[in-house]
Amino acid sequence: MIVQKAWGVEHILVNTSNYCAKKLVVSPMWRCSLHRHQFKHECFIVERGYGWLILNDDPIELQPGVVVEVPAGAWHCFWNPCDPAPLVL
Numbered sequence: 001m002i003v004q005k006a007w008g009v010e011h012i013l014v015n016t017s018n019y020c021a022k023k024l025v026v027s028p029m030w031r032c033s034l035h036r037h038q039f040k041h042e043c044f045i046v047e048r049g050y051g052w053l054i055l056n057d058d059p060i061e062l063q064p065g066v067v068v069e070v071p072a073g074a075w076h077c078f079w080n081p082c083d084p085a086p087l088v089l
Helices: none
Strands: 002-005 008-015 020-026 042-045 051-055 058-062 067-070 076-080
Touching: 020 076, 051 067
Parallel strands: none
Antiparallel strands: 002 008, 008 020, 042 067, 051 058, 051 076
């Protein structure tokens, strides 16, 4: 399933109460909202592009090959400061 967002696109492959697999495409110069998941632990692999993950107020630089984990309950958002390349996770 493909879900259009203001900040880009989510390609949802699997989404259950405790597991989710999806591809995120963050459009140039956009960021997703700051949010958290009460029960889901997330893992992201940067496929291409450049950007930042804000994880509980700590910035983490994202570039191809970087793997980051977001524990359940952690506040986080993705930001793509680059133009014109999308950030793909």
